[in-house]
Amino acid sequence: MFFLKLVVRNVFRAKLRSTLTIVGLVIAVLAFGLLQTVVRAWYAGSDAASATRLIARNAISLTFSMPVYYREKIRAVPGVTGVSVSNWFGGIYREPKNFFAQFAVDAPTYFPMYPEFIFEPDQYAAFLRDRRGAVVGRQLADLYGFKVGDTIPLKSTIYPGNWEFTVRAIYDARDETTITRQMYFHFDYLNEQIKKVFPRRADQAGVFVVGIADSSASADIARAIDAEFKNSLAETLTETEKAFTLGFVAMIETIVVAIEGVSYVVILIIMAVAANTMAMTARERLSEYATLKALGFAPHTVALLIMTEAILLAVIGGAIGMLLTAPVVQVFHAATISVFAKMPLVPQTFYLQAACALVVGVVAGIVPAVRASRIRIVDGLRHVA
DSSP states (O other): OHHHHHHHHHHTTSHHHHHHHHHHHHHHHHHHHHHHHHHHHHTHHHHTOOTTEEEEEESSOTTSOEETTHHHHHHTSTTEEEEEEEEEOOEEOSSTTOOOEEEEEOHHHHGGGOTTEEOOHHHHHHHHHOTTEEEEEHHHHHHHTOOTTOEEEEEESSSOSEEEEEEEEEEEESSTTOOOOEEEEEHHHHHHHHHHHOGGGOSEESEEEEEESOGGGHHHHHHHHHHHTTTSSSOEEEEEHHHHHHHHHHHTHHHHHHHHHHHHHHHHHHHHHHHHHHHHHHHHTHHHHHHHHHTTOOHHHHHHHHHHHHHHHHHHHHHHHHHHHHHHHHHHHHHTTTTOSOOOOOHHHHHHHHHHHHHHHHHHHHHHHHHHHHSOHHHHHHHHO
């Protein structure tokens, strides 16, 4: 008990210095947790991907389409339980900053493969009946205030003209891992309009979503699908839904890696600051440590005293930073909700924060502790003079 009282009093002896060090630790731990959460947000879509869904796209690039009749050939591949068409629409809602994903899909075959989307039966039936109907996710509806019956005007960057869709259903997520910030409408309606304006662009699919019964056979089924269209005018590349989603992340992977690197740089900087603080503290108290040795305290006890001070500072700063992480992430998510549909704050982030704070405390205290334990009594007392 006496030892702990001594540590606490020593930690807060220089109140301004200790407070500034703790504030620095709070900011560092908080920034680390926020940046780690941002990195996880980039991968949120891939984490929700299903192992029983494959995506078949043009082998050259996503910008190249494939004939719709591929659907029947894919459906005939052994192991395939369902196939649906999906086209990226690229529409702008009122102004360019209002970006959200829109897809033209073959609804009767598409949504049965996505059980994570929960519909009201009456709303879903109304959507199927309305050629110009659309469904929007709960997150998207909350973001823009969409309600059932609203008209959504879109100006596509891919398909010329002004388009209007009527919200017939709002779907919810099965669990918190599911992102519901997309809009879907009927592929047949899009295809019909394209036939009127650009007949050559009609009957083309952006990707095929393929349902399979056995996820362990996904590689074999993917190879079989690609073999079906080998040496055709539009060869396919089929991969798991997760691999397909990670392909988009790979386009900005350098940025994601840089963000993750910065999170650790922040910790290294505060580690240097904390080490400097402890070094100054130990240097100022050399005479006190020498006195303790003269009174019979063992060198390892003196070293433990300094180490405990450094770790206590780090624990206090780290704990406050961890407590502030959740509310700060919520505020940041609210400010960037048009970019990040989800910002998952997982236990691993808190474990990393705690580990980083502990490492900072140990590294900051180890050198001063060793130095103080090794100094001779006479040298320590001479330091006062």
